Amino acid sequence: MTTSTNGKFDRKPLIAGNWKMNMDHVQGITLLQKLAWTLKDAQHDYNRVEVAVFPPFTDLRSVQTLIRGDKLDIEFGAQDLSPKDSGAYTGDISGQFLSKLGCRYVLVGHSERRTVHGETDELLNEKLVAAYRNSLVPLLCVGEGLEIRQSGKHVQHTLEQVRRDLAGLDAEQVSALVIAYEPVWAIGTGEVAGPEDAQEMCSAIRSEIADLYDDAVAAKTRLLYGGSVKAANAASILKQRDVDGVLVGGASLDVTEFANIVRFEQHLVTD
Numbered sequence: 001m002t003t004s005t006n007g008k009f010d011r012k013p014l015i016a017g018n019w020k021m022n023m024d025h026v027q028g029i030t031l032l033q034k035l036a037w038t039l040k041d042a043q044h045d046y047n048r049v050e051v052a053v054f055p056p057f058t059d060l061r062s063v064q065t066l067i068r069g070d071k072l073d074i075e076f077g078a079q080d081l082s083p084k085d086s087g088a089y090t091g092d093i094s095g096q097f098l099s100k101l102g103c104r105y106v107l108v109g110h111s112e113r114r115t116v117h118g119e120t121d122e123l124l125n126e127k128l129v130a131a132y133r134n135s136l137v138p139l140l141c142v143g144e145g146l147e148i149r150q151s152g153k154h155v156q157h158t159l160e161q162v163r164r165d166l167a168g169l170d171a172e173q174v175s176a177l178v179i180a181y182e183p184v185w186a187i188g189t190g191e192v193a194g195p196e197d198a199q200e201m202c203s204a205i206r207s208e209i210a211d212l213y214d215d216a217v218a219a220k221t222r223l224l225y226g227g228s229v230k231a232a233n234a235a236s237i238l239k240q241r242d243v244d245g246v247l248v249g250g251a252s253l254d255v256t257e258f259a260n261i262v263r264f265e266q267h268l269v270t271d
């Protein structure tokens with residue numbers, strides 16, 4: 001594996017597709033089959049770049065069956081989990097069940113959960129604990145809205161989220177964690193943060209982790225950017241020193257777009 005003085009490629013890049021509330025289980029397995037074929041044609045090297053998809057809950061069993069049956073080298077995760085493992089919590093989904101279903105990852109704190117469902121940092125902290133308790137790797141989403149960006153307080157705001165969400169987690173847990181910086185104003189809007197914005201925030205998050213834990217932990221935590229990522233803008237973002245991958249929404253539903261984003265990252269690692 002290519003290494004660099006800053007250790008960027010010591011962290012395995014992750015290209016993640018958040019399908020959100022799109023694709024029923026039939027559409028989902030068709031999309032996944034096409035993605036697997038496309039990546040195979042492109043001779044994708046899974047040892048160098050990890051690919052993960054986050055389908056709706058109702059797709060997870062079909063996705064698991066396909067990935068296991070066809071031995072696809074694609075990881076999958078859920079879009080949310082309950083802070084509790086079982087009990088009278090109608091409509092919630094337990095991390096225990098997700099883990100048993102073979103999920104490797106789980107999204108925590110996506111801005112659509114924070115805003116539409118009013119999820120607080122305190123709740124998200126409990127969800128992170130629940131994820132680790134059930135051997136899931138959490139992919140924590142943080143980021144500011146437009147007003148905060150315009151007020152110039154975006155770094156302060158996002159680091160505050162990081163501090164609150166990570167409260168009480170130990171060094172081993174945070175080393176395994178993935179954090180996606182997703183500025184709310186760039187999600188589904190076509191507005192993409194510039195590569196330098198992505199680098200600014202990922203670098204600030206890494207420094208914050210070094211302060212909260214130590215440099216060794218900060219060097220291991222993978223940091224992604226998300227918000228209107230497409231094949232056309234992915235390369236410049238992925239090149240940034242502290243950006244270890246991307247969390248892709250809309251473009252992950254288009255196999256060609258998503259596979260091209262994976263390819264950009266693979267070239268960066270290989271060249």
Ligand SMILES: O=C(CO)COP(=O)(O)O
Nearest residue numbers: 018187188227228249250
């Ligand atoms: O929210 C996102 C991924 O979690 C980003 O969504 P879009 O890529 O559609 O902007």
